[in-house]
Amino acid sequence: MNRVVVVGASAGGLATAESLRRLGFSGDLTLVGAEASPPYDRPPLSKQILTGELTAAQVELRSAEQLDELALDLRLGVEATGVDLATRRLSTTKGAIGYDALVVATGVRPRSLPGATGASGVHFVRTLDDALGLKESLQPGQRLVVVGAGFIGAETAAVARSLGVEVTMLEPEPVPLARALGEQVGLAFGALHREHGVDLRTEVAVREILNDGSRVTGVRTAEGGVVPADAVVVGIGSVPNVEWLQGSGLSLGDGLLCDEFSRAAPDVYGVGDVARWTNPLFGVSMRIEHRTNAAEQGLAVARNLLEPGAGKPFAPVPYFWSDQYDRKLQAYGYLRDHDEIAVVAGDLRSPSFVAAYRKGEVLTGVVAGNAGPKVLRGWRAAIARQQPWRDVEAGPGQLDARSGGAGAARTGGAQLRTVDRMQRPGVF
């Protein structure tokens, strides 16, 4: 193994490259990235970059010296265009590169809407330039329409309100974030936005973005109505960047399809938002758009790549956070397709709560608002060891006893209340 090529120079690709060096790989290491800027962090783009708490320079993932130390052949502003598995060659917009092992970390891009291009005032939030452009638009009294009440839309709406912007948020589903977090938690977040003055309209799908030839003027809904706007944020989900792999023989579906070792083919691996792999901890195929996953998967892939015979399945407890107003939402585990949610501490309408998720007879996830770190660690451990749900139902004391003292007793001893029996098939 002398030449490793990593495609995608962001959180996942960089973590892979760094891990390879940390693990002693001293061969040629090429990192190819379509963006011209050195690797930077995306979560602040819908948070501290918009508020001004962090500057563009502060969201760079590594300093120039740290990048130098990795002794990379760093090719920025270069796009991979195809791969030939038989001859092990990557083609790019600036020539071909031979490899012994290839890592695909090309992430996702935002889903678009008709009318989104060709006029100013329409914003996506994926790149640093996107965020810096949006920041300019967030002026007091301006009318911002946020299309989609997912995490990126909701975070942007929260920042915009704090800056005195008038915000209308349009969501096609009846409850925001329901697919990600379940109906009850989604309802609570919808209420939070309304309390902060967001005009949240659910069951409103947007058909197209309107402009006057140069600037955005509003959006047209599926029903034909027009919602006027000075600026529009499009936050309707994302599409994995796999088109460049079409025809290569690699399996593509919703992402690059990988096995439990994150391997797509011999000596070809997937990392981060673009990779769909089977997580043995939950026994399901998942593709996760979370920041920590990109780094952890990069580390796991570096290990497996260097020692394919001794490969370890990648079996993380997924984690993400989201900041909205005074709430820090943190989630562990696999929340989709759950059978039931139980609020085990606090109250969903208050800033501080813990909700537990059941799939089958097992605790599979936890969502917490403003929870302390020890509480969260206890829940994470319980998910990692596939704690039976009956222990959650038996109350925090029971869970705590089983988990050796690290569990939910520190949630303040709140009684378990099952508020949400989601057993209607087809809701999620």
Place this chain on the structure above:
Amino acid sequence: MQVEVDVPKCVASGQCVLIAPDVFDQRDEDGIVVLLDDSPPVEQYAAVRESALVCPAAAITVSER
């Protein structure tokens, strides 16, 4: 080894504490990182480097001095 944390960048993910609990902790009130040992012993090096690598806010820097 010298370890530094950039507190304003920390997002309270707790990854560092899971990996290197002797070097990092989190504040009880908001989960923000607390550096317990800015020049940890050799046996902690690997864990500290891994923490810096996976920290989702790039808030941990390690320098070999």
